[in-house]
Amino acid sequence: MNTDLSFITNEENQSLKKRFEVLIKDASFFDCLVGYFYSSGFHAIYPSLENTVKIRILIGISTSRQTFEMMGKANKPTQQAFDFSHAEAKQEVENLVQNEMAESEDNRNVESGVHKFIEWIRNSKLEIRAYPSQNIHAKLYIMTFKEGDRDTGRVITGSSNFTQAGLVDNIEFNVELKNRSDYDFAKDKFEELWRNAVDVSEKYVRTIQDKTWLTQNITPYQMYLKFLYEYFKDELSQTDEVFIKYLPQEFKKLEYQEQAVLNAKKILLEYGGVFISDVVGLGKTYISAMLAGQLDGRTLIIAPPVLLE
Structure with missing residues (x-):
């Protein structure tokens, strides 16, 4: 079976997850820029990332419905940029994580994936930042190979978010770019956005450990209520x-x-x-x-x- 496809649609056993498994195992660095990232689906690919030196995840922060309505009342164009403060961006990430974990499956795979995510944040292998503007809506994955490998790296871009649905379940349309010029352009743009983003790694860890079902601080009374x-x-x-x-x-x-x-x-x-x-x-x-x-x-x-x- 040919596993070196330019277009990846999650059809006929050619999922984005499987393509990642081929590419990431040889990558020293993995960068992704997504509108939605679900850490509870992280278990889908994290075994392939065990040997990766550095993982950077940049997520977009969308405006809330209340903000959207306020902008409408003020007769401002809906495409106008709306920037969150750093504190607001961190709070929005906390809300997203809490909602995600409340709706996620309560099983060992999800739990092990989230614990691995936290472990890698703690040892600085993984870093997650939020871009405080609603205008970012890209899905971009950059893999940088080890020195002396086949080439510098690969880029995958398209419709898939970094979720179980985007990696496997949905019919998506993604393209793998192999030219050095495409890699350089994507890498430079990612670095620009990364510099202007808010570090939410610690906020993510605290939210998981203190405000979701994965917390270790459960009193007997809370267990009784559960x-x-x-x-x-x-x-x-x-x-x-x-x-x-x-x-x-x-x-x-x-x-x-x-x-x-x-x-x-x-x-x-x-x-x-x-x-x-x-x-x-x-x-x-x-x-x-x-x-x-x-x-x-x-x-x-x-x-x-x-x-x-």
Whole structure:
């Protein structure tokens, strides 16, 4: 199979990830300029970067919706440059990292990739900066080979962001440039942008370690809350309502009783039966009656005579 393709579309087993695996293993330096970078997808290629001396990642910072609306109200052209301060750029990166990790898969591959990312930041192998302007929207990857290799380096540019989707899943359109003049132009432009960017490496590490699910500072109480959420998350997301046709006068609707009805109905439909049991006075009779009202078909009630009086 020919692995030296000029165009890379992620089709027919010719993904950008696979092309990176071929090129990066021989690269001393790897620079990338992207609009979106997801560190939780970093595990997709980091094994190929083990022998790389230096990795630099430059990301664009987009304006928030609020900023965009403010610019519109001021009748400013939407293409006009809007620069964040260094503090604002770092805060925006913190928000992006938190949102990314909140939506990422909770698995060992993601965790190992993020830990490797942090390890390389700590030992200065990897550096990440943010360009404080919304106008940057490039996707550029520069690989500089070891001295004496086939040539100075290669450039890949196109539609792929440095994400799992951009590297593998999406149909993309990228081109590999091999001419020295293309490499020199891309490298010079990257260096220019890099000099004007904000170092967010430490902000990234602190955000991961203090404000995401990868933090090591978890109290027993927080662990308990997490357990409760995982155990009851299906019930918490229920949107059904309890339909009640007949109610006694002055009946007081209680949320915990309605929740019990919904849970009992779920168990009944799944297993074909349900027990409703609790201490005296919490409304088991009402809960049972309301549950019967949610079900189709005839209802048989077996009760002590005192309830019929």
